[in-house]
Structures are given as C-alpha cells and as structure tokens.
Amino acid sequence: MSQLKSIWNMHEIDKEIKELELENETLEKNDNIQDILLSLQEKEYDITNFKTQLEVDDIKIQRLNQKLKQKNFKLKEVNEKLYSGEITNIKKLSTLQDEEKQIKEELEDIENEILKLLDNIESDTEKLYSVEKEYRTLKDKYKELKRSNKERSNIIKNKLKNLKEEIKKIKINLDKDVLEKYENLNKKKGKAIAKIDGDKCTGCHMSIPLSTISKIKKGNELIYCDNCGRILFYQLEDKA
Ligand SMILES: [Zn+2]
Numbered sequence: 001m002s003q004l005k006s007i008w009n010m011h012e013i014d015k016e017i018k019e020l021e022l023e024n025e026t027l028e029k030n031d032n033i034q035d036i037l038l039s040l041q042e043k044e045y046d047i048t049n050f051k052t053q054l055e056v057d058d059i060k061i062q063r064l065n066q067k068l069k070q071k072n073f074k075l076k077e078v079n080e081k082l083y084s085g086e087i088t089n090i091k092k093l094s095t096l097q098d099e100e101k102q103i104k105e106e107l108e109d110i111e112n113e114i115l116k117l118l119d120n121i122e123s124d125t126e127k128l129y130s131v132e133k134e135y136r137t138l139k140d141k142y143k144e145l146k147r148s149n150k151e152r153s154n155i156i157k158n159k160l161k162n163l164k165e166e167i168k169k170i171k172i173n174l175d176k177d178v179l180e181k182y183e184n185l186n187k188k189k190g191k192a193i194a195k196i197d198g199d200k201c202t203g204c205h206m207s208i209p210l211s212t213i214s215k216i217k218k219g220n221e222l223i224y225c226d227n228c229g230r231i232l233f234y235q236l237e238d239k240a
Contacts, residue, residue, distance in 0.1 A: 002219045003175060007182050008233045010170045011193045013163050014186075020163075024156045027149050036142045043135040050128040057117050057124070064114050068107065075103045178222065185230060194230040204228035 081087060082096045171179060185192035194203030196216065201208055206227040208216075216223045216234045223232050 003178050004219050004222060004231070004233060006170050006174055007178065007193055007231065008235075010167055010174075010182070011191070013167055013170075017160060017163050017167075020156050020160055024153060024160075027153050027156070030149065033142065033145055033149065036138060036145065040135065040138055040142065043131055043138065046131045047128065047135065050124050050131065054121060054124055054128070057121050061114055061117050061121075064110050064117070068110050068114075071103055071107050071110065075100065075107070078103065181222070182231070189228070189230060192231055193233050194225060194228070196232055196234050201225040201228060201230065201232060203230040208232065 078096055078100050082093065082100060087093055087096070174182075182192045189203070191203065194201050196202070196208060196213060199207050199210070199213060203225060204227045206225070208225065212223060212226075212232075213234065215221070216232050219234070224230065225232050
C-alpha cells in the first residue's frame, strides 16, 4: 500500500474514532437517564406522601370512632336518666334534653367527619395506585435504557480498541517523516488530508492544476495543496 493510501486510511479511521468517542461521551452523560431518575424521585416522593396521608387519616378515623363510642355511651346515660321517670323537676329535665340534643349534634359532626375522611382515603388510595403504576412503568424504562446504553457503550469500546490497533499497524509501516507531517498538519488544520473533488481541493475548495492532479493520481509521492497546505488525495472509483 502506498504511503498516501495509508495516511488516507488513517485519516478515515481517525474520523471514525472521533465520532465514536463523541457518541460515547453522550452516552456517558446519560441526559435521558438523568431525566428519568429525576421523575422516579418525584414519584417516590408522591408515593411516600400519599402513604403518610393515608396513615394519618386512618389514625384520625380510629380516634373519631373512639370518640363516637364515648359520646354514644354518654347519650345512653342521659337517655336513661331522661326517660327513667325518676326525674320530675322540669328544669332538670330541660337541662337533660339540652344535653341530649347537644350530644346528638356532636355525634352527627363526628360521623360527617368520618365520612369525609373515608372519601379522602378512597381518592388518595386511587391516586397512590396510579402513581405506583407510573413508577413501575418508568422504572422498567429506566432499566431498559440503562441496559441498551451499556450494550452500545461496550460495542463502541470494542470498536475503538480495534480501530486504534489498526492505526498502530498503519503507523508502523509509515515513513517517520510522513507520519510527522501528517500529525503536524492534523494539529494545525484539524484535518491533514483532503480529497480532490473534480479539480478542487475539498479542504479549501480551490482549483488544482491538472499537472498536479495527474501526479497525485499516480499516488507515488505526497503532493500538498498550494493553497491550504493539506496533503491531497485522489480516490479511485471504488471497486466493490
Ligand atoms: Zn486546499
């Protein structure tokens, strides 16, 4: 293989390496995974809140039921006194009636409060189930994304390893001064070698004299673009 063809191959491999490294960087940044993780945290927070609220409401209901029991007991006592026939004093009877009325009102308030809490519990339970379902779906998505990223990352690492091996092999067979030239141009121009398209250098888009082109086509020596200084390369029709 000619030196020119070798550095062209090296240039193509370098390009591929850069692309793969960029892709790997994006994979490692994991922006989409970070977004999902954030969502998962929010949902975990919601789930904890709903569960806490449900526990609190449950305790409230237990307390209200206790209160209900006490009030019912009190009512029974008042009723027994009121309808025992033992109390004849009108004022005392009236006081007892007031007390009965008040306890009944309190009982109704407590019952309403319990009903309201039961409604809340029902609606919070539904919300909790729905968030838990979303959480599980998201968690699956997270695992799948992590798995596929890992898989792709391994493929890239392998490819990079092979490509770097290939570059090493090319470098061994390159003349030292050619390699030096290539690396210096790479540093200076970002791209050391440019293909010829028609009669133009693809590095700077300037025309190249025909005599130069025919020299390049022979591929025996390194020819530089008069304008941008890049090594010029002429690609023969691909023989597939
Ligand atoms: Zn040029």
